[in-house]
Amino acid sequence: MFSKLMRTLSDPFRRSIRNKLIFTMIILSVIPIVAVTALAAENNRKSMETEVISTNLSNMKWTGIYLGEQFSQLNNLVYTVLISPHLNDYLMSIEGSRLYNQFAAQKNIMDTLNNLFYSAGNHVIGVELFLKEPSKLFTISSNQNDLESSTGIPSPYKELFEENKDFIIQSKSGDDGEFQLIRSINRFENREKLGGISLKIRWSMLDQTLNLIGRGEEHKVLIAGDDGSVLYQPFGEKPSQEIMDQIKQTTEVQGYFRLPGEYVFYNTIDPVGLKLVTIIPTSFINKSAQSTMHFGLIVGAISIVISILIAILLAWRTATPIVTLARSMQGLGIIKETEQLPQSNRVDEIGLLETKLYNMSYRIREHIKTEYSMNLEKKTAELKALQAQINPHFLQNTLQMIGSMLFTKKPAESYEIIRSLSDMFRYVIRDPNDLASLKAEIEHLNNYMLIQSQRFSSKLSYTTDMDESAMACSIPKLTLQPIVENAFFHGLENKPGSWELSVSIICEAAAVRIRIRDNGVGIREDKLADLKRRLNHQNGQVWTHGNRIGIQNVASRIRMHFGSAYGIAIESAPREGTTVTVTIPNESGGEHHDKSIDRG
Structure with missing residues (x-):
């Protein structure tokens, strides 16, 4: 049933090239528009994400600075007591044994704390001063003004002494409305803790500053302690334990991290070390980009409709001549009945034209x-000859060697190998002409040998004897390096002991001879005879085989450009090495290139 339905739906397209063309052009026009629209929407979302991240990092930075200034002001209030001469007089009266009137000193301390309380503002709701010796606790608030003897160390000061801290901030459990800022009183000479001063402060004093980064109910703004606990959160649901654990583990002063569905920004508040945290849902960014996405979808839909209409029109006009031609040829019978017709699965106009x-x-x-x-x-x-590539095995070995050199050699030595490899690539792909100067070919060969000398420095000896007058002669690109590569692959790699390879250029009256000698394992007589036969009976084929350019390929290209008088000769004997002689004309090469074309 399903296959029958599919055939019914596809039959109009199988039998009409016009319908096929209309359908294809619609697809080709619609898909790019849909892709561009989707890409634009995603780019808009990413740009919005980048903007939100950048804005929030900046807001967190400045809000942290403002909060730090507020905490610094609270610290300054505490310092007014610490540097007060009345506190010093009271401590001296205790230690000096009747040197001062202790009652007068206590009264002065109470007056100092009252002055601090009433000058601090409405957000400070209480001031405490605890002295370990003689275990006195001064308490100042709107409804309390007491001095009492303490039988033990009160809990906030006990933590201060036991953990040997100079400064702590505590928020009472179950009470988010206030916190205590506690600072120790230390003896100047040995930093012994004599007591502590505590300010009870309403968290609401920070609300105006926190509103700088709060943008609605979806955002969560909070202040966390160094233990990962939430000290104050003016609005919103409590964050998950996963978020608080990750904030606790952060070591950076400022930054952000992303969790599934949320962006978490944090900043350390100096000088108290608390963490300012903002949590923004991912949906906020998506909502911000929705209006632009809707506009893009509308424009995309309009573009799709217009593209479909244009596609139908162009397909109709393009296919009409083919349909007309096919109908006009239906009556032709130019194919003999005895001739075997091609098997075609097409039943539309193209199939008819194919048959006729x-x-x-x-x-x-x-x-x-x-x-x-x-x-x-x-x-x-x-x-095909121009598509010769640098051997991938050679490239792999060279890259591995460069990797090792980066750790063991000087940068200049590594750079020399990289430069040689770069010059080899440039020589292969840069110049579209098949002919190059002998000088350029020698430079390419020297780059190859520089790399090989680095690889086999312990056993390879490479010498050259060049006739500079022949350097302007033309030679097919990639003639010498493949021959030398074959010398390594077939002659030297299987030879134990030291390797020797030499290149010499001899300039004669009508020809230039380039001899490449190696002391490798040589070539067996039967293989040498077969190779010479193939080199002397070229049929014009210059195909490459595998990953290397064969010597037969090199000989074919030389004959193709310069004629049968030029080419390659090989002399070899087992265990005595091989000599390859390349013969090219002693000219610039331009005329020979034209002549080779005429011969073809």
Whole structure:
């Protein structure tokens, strides 16, 4: 049932090239618009995300500075008591044994604390001063003004003494409305803790500053302690324990991290060390980008409709001549009945044209095969030769060697190898011409040998003997380096002991001979005879095989450019090495390039 339905739906497209073209053009026009619209929406969301992150990091920074200034002001209030001469007089009266009137000193302390309380503002709701000796607790608030003897150390000061802290901030459990800022009183000479001063402060004094980063009910703004606990949160639901644990583990002064569905920003408040935290849901960013996304979708929908109309119009106009031609050829019978027809699965106008024109195309193909294909084959061979690549195994070994050199060699030595490899790539792909100067070819070979000398420095000896007068001669690109590469692969790699390789250039009256000698394992007589036979009976093919450019390829290209008088000769004996002689004309090469084309 399903297959029958699919055939019914696809049949109009199978039988009409016009319907196929309309459907294809609609798809080709709609998909880019949909993709661009989706990409634009995503880019808009990302830009909004970047803006929100940047804005919140900046807001957190400045809000942290303002909060730090507020806490510094509270610290200054505490310091007014610490530097008060009345406190020093009271401590001296205790230690001096009747040197001062203790009652007068206590009264002065009470007056000092009252002055601090009434000058601090409405947000400070209480002031305490505890002295370990003689265990006195001064308490000042709106409804209390007491001095009492304490039988033990009160809990907030006990933590101060036991943990040897100079400063703590406590928020009473179950009471988010206030906190205590407690600072120790230390003896100047040995930092012994004599007591502590505590301010009871309403958290609401920070609300105006915290509103700088609060943007609505979806945001969560809070102040956390160094133990990961929530000290104050003016609004919103409590954050998850996962968030608080991650905030506790952060070591950076300021930053943010992302959790599924939330962005968490944090900043350390100096000088108290508390963490200012803002939590923003991911939905906030998506909502901010929704208006732009809606506008993009509307524009995209309009563009899709217009594209569909244009696609239908163009497809109709393009396919109409094909349909007309197919109908006009339905009555033609130019194919003989005895001739085997091609098997075509198409039933539309194209299939009809394919069937009717088969006989004509068959004869054309026969003609192409005898005339045009021969020229095409030769040109394709030339292009194939130009597509020679640097051996991937050589490239892999070179990159591994460079990696090792970065840790063991000087930077200049590593750079020299990288530069040589870069020059090799540039030589292979930069110049589209198949001919190059002998100088450029030698430089390419020297770059290759520099890398090989670095790889096999312990056993490779490389020497050159160059005739500078021959450097302007032309030579097919990638002639010498493949020969030397073959010398390594077939001759030297299997030879124990030291390796020797030399390149010499001899300039004669009409030719330039380049000899490449190695002391490798040599070539067996039967293989050498077969290789010479193939080099002396070239058929014009210059194909490459595998990852290396064969020596037969090099010989073919030399003959293709300069004629049969030039090419490659090989002399070798087992265990005595191999000598390859490349012969090219002693000219600039331009004329020979033209002549080779005429010969073809």
